[in-house]
Amino acid sequence: MDKSNKNFTPVRLHLELTDAYLSDYEKRMLNRYGETLTGGSISRDILIPSDMPLHNLHYAIQKLFGWQNAHLRKFQLPDPVFQKLTGGTVKGWSDLVGTLFQPPSEAESDLFWDEDYKSGSIHTWLRKKYTGPFIYKGTLEQPEIAKQDMKEMLNYFTMIEVKESFTDYLERKKQNPDTEMRTIRKAPLVELTLAEMRSAFTLEGDVENLLERLEVDKVIAAKTEEIQDNELFPVTDELIYQYDFGDDWTVKITKYEDCADLLHRNLIDQEELAEAEAMVLDKHKPVCIHKQGISVCDDVGGLSGFANFLGTIYESEDRLEKSEMRAWAKSLGWSAQKVSVKTLL
Template structure:
């Protein structure tokens, strides 16, 4: 089943996004490595400013993010909302969440085969393969995200647990177990799943895919409001001024995504000029693809331990006293497609 979601091309407009890869727990040493060798101006993050076609879904933005930051699409990922936005939308209840499954959130039985329905890379250039994925026209072929199927899936979950033993939270249990390590988790009450809070459900039931992941068929431009733009409480979309992308749940790379109202701030800071701006917009409209207009920081790589690990990696290859270790680290990084060479904005995507 295919769900075409592209608008007619004459309705497409360029949308400007700011992407920030950040780790709030970088040490002073790691920040210094990012400034000195990672070309990060402040040493606290790596950022990209891009234009995308207004009908680009989250699914295709994922592939663009992979290319922009130097990853190779080799780990799990998801898009989710800031905690306060998520709590406001769901009311912190199973009922509030379940009402938005298939509209905003992925169904509880979202299978990896469905999420990765078009992850068909086998050999050749990963960059060329990624480019095909983030270039329009766009369509979404996952089955589970179809509204009717997603609604059926969440209803099956609610029907399966018409009565559930509600366990105490892990926090409460850990606090009690300090006094008695042999104490078992307490059952607080029995109630239908649909009547529980999300905290109660998560304490009592394991949903492997979680409840926060957004539908990847949703269009980025409809989900995010521009900075300073009002969000109408009577309308569901846009839902947030900030979107979060999490890649590789082990390394836990976090990219925060916001939308520029316009590019005046980039023009005022002389980050981009009028000609470059118009050229970028023309690329989006005529080549039906995103384009990078500004970057701060070099590309990272997979399996390096997140941004902090990448900073340590830079320290090893540039300032490491063990030359053999430095050479091995460089060789390993090259095997993953990493290069320290400078890449122009135009060649980022």
């Protein structure tokens, strides 16, 4: 990537909206009408400023895929990475709260500190959110406050009763309907596994949630970059972004050292790449350089629901159903009109 005299540089990310459980019909609809090659995913390749936090990347992802920022979201590590870092224990997790993971008390009121959209164009509002300079003002994510929040939680739960699993309880209940759940052991919260903690009580957030103040470029390593065991950052070569936990949209995020593969496949040329890099540096904002697949919309039932939606509006013989479905999608900001990569962000 081109360097500059600024304190940030362009960084290339590949974002892939996936669903491992798509049916053959759904893949066919995405391939036929969703402008995807395989029907298995919708993807975007972008350049971002290297100082962009996860928080601001969220807003860019919303714009890139056509959502309206209407639901909850989270950034997480792949489970094998999370398990390796924490050992699956409360202590392993708590030691990284404030450094990598969100504190237990972080909730909507703090995470959504800049959710100030009231009216007008949602696209204009989103654009302001993913354009620098980037300043994170969420209180609980400040390291000292996050660690204090974690400490208070550990001090509060000085002794926890660890119950048997619900599955074991149901098995015993078949034999004896009057049986009660067994207590396996008692221990301080810090000595429990995360599974034991989850069985004891429910947190408002999720222990896997990453701090959104963290810079994307520091968290994630390029595919060709080695991750050092003696260093915390970069921590992974893949990030997972989830949006709308009911529809369960999942975007896998990877980083590349350059755009050689896009150039080699003739998906972008040197002049276009230079123009995109200049835009990142001059405007302090991300730029889309390649896309595969059309925009989706909210409340459609995830990627599989969107595939079925395409099947309905293009292949249904029921004209009223097709018309009503299109009108509903339009009310959510969806359009079948093609959008160029230059205007996507």
